[in-house]
Amino acid sequence: xxxxxxxxxxxxxxxxxxxxxxxxxxxxxxxxxxxxxxxxxxxxxxxxxxxxxxxxxxxxxxxxxxxxxxxxxxxxxxxxxxxxxxxxxxxxxxxxxxxxxxx
Numbered sequence: 001x002x003x004x005x006x007x008x009x010x011x012x013x014x015x016x017x018x019x020x021x022x023x024x025x026x027x028x029x030x031x032x033x034x035x036x037x038x039x040x041x042x043x044x045x046x047x048x049x050x051x052x053x054x055x056x057x058x059x060x061x062x063x064x065x066x067x068x069x070x071x072x073x074x075x076x077x078x079x080x081x082x083x084x085x086x087x088x089x090x091x092x093x094x095x096x097x098x099x100x101x102x103x
Contacts, residue, residue, distance in 0.1 A: 013057075
């Protein structure tokens with residue numbers, strides 16, 4: 001049964017196949033899913049101007065930027081939208097980047 005409540009998701013993903021997997025999983029929730037998928041920093045900056053995202057889901061490693069960059073953009077815009085980072089592998093140096101940036 002689908003809840004009347006809408007979940008607004010900003011999805012940052014460079015792979016259409018991976019985005020489809022994420023959206024398929026989310027479609028099984030009890031919420032109506034409203035999403036925008038972005039693949040570039042420029043598109044992300046535009047999407048972050050929309051103030052009512054419930055959550056931001058981001059692939060960790062993207063072609064021209066990564067989740068650390070996403071977190072910095074969110075922080076610089078003064079947003080308090082939760083960021084969930086997804087990754088299959090992460091290097092130790094990348095994890096240190098995640099720990100150093102206060103949210």
